[in-house]
Amino acid sequence: MSILEQRKDRYLRAPRFQPGSETPILEVIAWENDRERILAFHLAEDGSPIREEPLTELLPSISGYSSEPGTPGVGALAELEARHGGSRAFIEQRHGESCIYLERDGETHLVQRAPAMFAAPAVFETPDGAYVAFHHDLREDRGVRDIAKWIAIRFVDRSGNVFEPSAPMLELDRDREGVEQSFEFPALVVGADGAVALFGRGSHNFYRQDWSADGFGPRLPLSDGEWGSRGRRVAAAVFGDRLFIARRDRKGIVIDVQEAPRGGAPALRKAATELGPPPPIPTWERERDPASARGLRTFFGDIQQHSAHSDGVGSAEEAYLRARDIYGDDFVALTDHESFLGKRTGPGEWEYLKDVADRFNAPGQFATLIAYEWTGRAYPGPGHKCVYFPRRDFPIVSRDEVPEGRQLVQAIRARGGIASPHHIGWTGCDEDGHDSIGQPVWEICSCHGCYEHPNHPLGQRGEHHHQLVDAMLAKGHRFGFTASSDSHGLLYHHGEARKRDPYRTGLTAILAKELTREAIFDALKSRSCYATSGAKIRLDFTGDGHPMGSEFESKGVPVRFLGRAVGERALRAVQLIGPQAKVLAEGEVSGDEGSLDVSIWAPYAYLRVIQEDGEMAWASPIFTTSPERRPGD
Template sequence: MLVDRKTFVGHAKLAAALALGVVAALCVGCSREPKRTGKPEGTTAAGRSIARRDMVEALKEDLKAPRHPSDGGGSVRLIEEESTADVRAPAFGKAPLAIVSTPGRWSFLYTAGPDGIAEGGMLFFQAPPFWGWSPPQVSDEQAPGYTTVATDAKGVRLEPRAFDNGLLGITIRGRRLEAGEQVRIVYGAGPAGALADRYAEHDSRFWFAVDGDGDGVRALVADPPAIDVAPGPPARMLVTIASTAKPGDVVRLVVAILDRAGNAGVDVTGEVRLEGAEGGLDLPERIVLRKADRGRHTVWVLAKHPGIYRIRATGPAGLTAESNPLVVGPREPRIVWADLHGHSNLSDGTGTPRDYFTYARDVAGLDAAALTDHDHWGMEFLDAHPEHWQEIVEAARQFYRPESFVALAGFEWTSWIYGHRHVLFFQEGGQVLSSLDPNTDTPAELWQAIGRRRVLTIAHHPAGGPIATDWSVPPHSTFEPVTEIVSVHGCSEAPDCPARIYDAVEGHYVRDALARGYRLGFTGGGDTHDGHPGLGQLGAPSGGLTAVVTEALTRETLLLALHFRRIYATNGPRIVLRMALDDRPMGAPIAPGDHDLFVRVVATAPLERVDVVRSGRVVDSIDGGGRTELTATRSLSGLTEGEYVYVRVLQKDGGAAWASPVFVEEPKRRPAGQGAR
């Protein structure tokens, strides 16, 4: 599906052409988005433009535009007694005034600030701009989103106009709107009402802006009214369990009942029956969901005997689910699952930072998650609102529990010149280093500003839309040892990969970066904007997860595993994958020569095949035969300096996994007398 991303820009003059869309290009939680239109500097080997300097200049122009004291003036409140919605669902936090994808009416009262609004000035209204709210419109009383405006101020005439992308502008005519005078806006005033967001969240904000002097420059009104959006009825069940364990380990199993859009917090009670332990797990036969559980429950399971276990669940209303496989064995390496890329409503996503980490841990059953809102994208920019950054940092601090759940603060360095990177802090604190700051607007300056902090950067959607990565800039060997091979945008591996990224750019695939000699491991990142970290694939053709091989679960051990590329990526399913060249695991170096490749896969669905990729070419394909388990060995001869080897797993249902490469390089000589460390 195509979802327009939209937000306020400072210049009302641009509204007809850009509406809220100069910052409106990210199509997240979907597979495509609007195509680039600029012709900036920077081209690929094929001559195609990759940098979007038109975007950067528009953002900079907005920053430089002078604001009159009346711009952004006044206040807005929601008139709850005049606002209606289908409130059949129980409270979702505070009492909800909206239910997902359900029509309602919302009434607002704007009060002019001390400087008023000049004749010819404008008041702007924007419903929450992402994920399915009806665009406000004034032309068809019978259609969704119909909006009325009125004032009791004598001599003032209001001229409403709906711009593209859901922005409603109200021009003040007749005379100025004086301080304290009011304008009433009723959104969803017609019989069809206005449809609410399709994704549940707390603190969904209605936005207002004022161009107080009529010069075409506007600013947001502070403290906009907000409501909660409650989920719909239960429609699906998920069961998630750890991927590996040793006999005697206690592992986590998460049962979550969601609505049809994947929203959590549904109103459901009843019994869930569990089976599939086959005597090898100490698993309860049933669990009971109570009203306070809001459709989710965690069970701790003792692994007793070696084997492969898939837990089957039957819940209320006939809902059924099967878990990902749990592989129990005395030498099974620990695999933890992370989603290292996602957004909240502090930029252009859904829900609060607390919503984000709660869903990641208690619904998706992740072991680690990073929240990476944009530095300069959305409604209120992170680089201009330090209180938003502190909210992310504080949420990560509160949710971090060593050996239980790793929460990371981060941001997306949203460069329209060099490509987007998410920046992850593996320590407390940190700061936003903006891609629009002249001191940090290149990758080299970004890495220099990071200094000695425990930070990683990861190039996002490197092969295509909305902007490819400029691989002419070598990734920093310390700060960027990995790259995101798959996300909701699609796969960036190579032209032959499944669900390839849209607007792919020749020369910018991950294999092209490897061909340059870059040593990069592979991550999968959800880039979820729907509030569903770890489960991006529920609302899109592709998701993104990173499997991290580590025996401990802390920020420090996660950083080390990523640095040494002991990771693999999937587009959502929790496939168990092991790959080695001789005794060298994925991500490691190996000396030139002849080597034996070992592959073991325990899939979540019948296997199509496993491809062996050697230095940019698929040199072997191992038929999956519709099995869910596969073990294979292959001999690779004559591997030379600079080559690399990895495997790609393809399931019949579209699920996929990519092992980080093993890199062929001559052993580094140590100075005389220096022992191994």
């Protein structure tokens, strides 16, 4: 094993073996001095580097490769196609379904259409046809979509007939819990006698699985399985009788040399290419929207989650497809760690992630935010914060350059963006770095639990009770509420989440006049938003006519707080919450509706809604000031 180690002045990513080369030449994208270029490493028989040479000049950014040696590729669709020889596999992602095709000799063949998310195609051409692989979220046993993804392999012969393995794939387990889940981002190599080596990525490991005339062998791990931010794909190619393998692991580009696959061509059977129409996209009764009384609309979305671009699973596209087509959400943000556990996000990858977000942004129909996670030291350090920008033309402010929370918030505020801390009882809220303008909202619920107050019925990860919402509001800090999944794509978030589906453990609701990226951002900035535990509970909340998130002077007299809620299911309670998370007043509930109308003075108050099934929602607080009253009065 050899390793091209990461350095402070050079970060390497995206290894691939140079197309068409008869000797092992490994291409990588190198980030140096805030610019990027493609380097080539000539390898010895044991995989060790003999020499390196630049293939391009230093460029502002390189998103990926083209099919030509040493040539940058561009565009948000680059990772939806693969080429080998004269064959090209490509994926089309539509509303609720995906298609994968093989293009060869001027003809295009459908490999499969299904009500699923397809991603990360791979192709390997043979004299008789081509093997095509991809990962997807459709369960093999029940034909329904699920959280975990797995690799599928097909063979398309020269006549366009599509075949699948006749032997079962060993270790296929979409219900596996724990840190290591899923099997994604395939790479294919076919040996001299027709046997196939399949490579893929789990949540925290890479694997090789051979497929021959004897069927599938076991998945053999290539890495240590420790939690980390690895690359997405394994690069693999046969030179002579040796199989060269490269991957970006936590400490650099790791190169292994192994035996090529052998054991004869695998047995095949005819495969179905059409797997049925997509199911309807979930909807909710938008006409029963309490915010409509103020001329506003309620929109729901998950504004923190991770993909394989950091320490999660799945492609960038999947975050948007899942939100739009599976959950029927209105907006979403992908917030991959920009620097964390061996990963750094250079300018090319940042441009790519923004390109994908822009591709799915459809004003009036579906909104995507430009965002990332800044990952500071855990408490007593500044903790973790997500950063949101109103537009795409902003560079990342990295924790490697700005390691303190106050500096980050000031830098983001100066650029017109906002920051937001999360899982505050676990890694801290960064009280010293708080700024009600640069950091107007805090995430209070996610797969890690709810951080409203200690010993919460929804549970919470961490024991820093003095960092929680009730403690910080009582100290006079002002912020609105959001909630997100913070999902990394793992069932039960490897045992930390209260739900099997980690993507439904937190949602942010936005009150705005229109569904656009700008309107969602402005609502977050003005605290015209609220948090839910994952259910689409609708609510509105005002104090003397001032909307949630407002600050105003009450002149020492009681404030009339009005709240209205419509649940997904029957409601248990509608409550007005004040200092120390005390219930100041109870509203009335009937079925799935509830209301509250009470006059009381408090330095701040917020509406909490509880369904009979335990799901909750929390309106952003309304803050009042009074020269005649003190918070303890």
